[in-house]
Amino acid sequence: NPHMLIAGTTGSGKSTLLHLLGGLEQASTGSVWVKNQLISQLSPAAAGQLRNQHLGFVYQFHHLLSEFTAQENVAMPLLIARKSKTEAMQQAADYLEKVGLSHRLRHKPGELSGGERQRAAIARAMVTQPSCILADEPTGNLDSKTANQIFDLLLEMQQSLQTSLVMVTHDMRLAQRTQQIYTMEDGLLAA
Numbered sequence: 001n002p003h004m005l006i007a008g009t010t011g012s013g014k015s016t017l018l019h020l021l022g023g024l025e026q027a028s029t030g031s032v033w034v035k036n037q038l039i040s041q042l043s044p045a046a047a048g049q050l051r052n053q054h055l056g057f058v059y060q061f062h063h064l065l066s067e068f069t070a071q072e073n074v075a076m077p078l079l080i081a082r083k084s085k086t087e088a089m090q091q092a093a094d095y096l097e098k099v100g101l102s103h104r105l106r107h108k109p110g111e112l113s114g115g116e117r118q119r120a121a122i123a124r125a126m127v128t129q130p131s132c133i134l135a136d137e138p139t140g141n142l143d144s145k146t147a148n149q150i151f152d153l154l155l156e157m158q159q160s161l162q163t164s165l166v167m168v169t170h171d172m173r174l175a176q177r178t179q180q181i182y183t184m185e186d187g188l189l190a191a
């Protein structure tokens with residue numbers, strides 16, 4: 001279960017590639033397969049279910065829902081997958097503990113620091129135990145110390161869950177710490 005990083009400047013196509021891999025955008029040419037399923041041939045509901053079960057997303061901005069607690073935010077993908085509320089909330093608490101936020105379960109995003117919000121977003125991405133995590137500039141909004149901590153956490157969670165990780169960034173310091181580095185320029189990917 002490798003991790004790979006795609007580095008490139010703003011506007012090079014990194015985020016678009018990640019959106020194509022996640023079935024959030026349709027490719028004009030070529031095809032994207034996830035778990036032996038061609039995403040372009042799935043109905044919107046089936047594509048959504050595939051994303052919910054097999055893909056986890058982490059973005060530059062955490063996209064946590066401000067009116068819900070950290071625990072409720074992390075439980076959302078499980079509730080969408082029709083897990084019971086009790087089970088979803090317990091699993092959310094377990095994953096928040098894994099990312100070092102067991103003391104912040106009932107805090108809303110506005111009460112969390114930037115690094116804590118990204119930790120909660122990582123827990124939300126991981127809680128379904130997806131086959132692959134797609135991370136789009138997950139450290140881009142953080143200071144360098146916190147960015148390194150979040151990057152370390154992503155790698156640690158990826159290894160402990162035995163999932164794959166594809167991350168895009170413009171931060172070459174992080175790129176140098178990965179197993180596989182690809183660069184993107186003008187929409188072209190190169191090893």
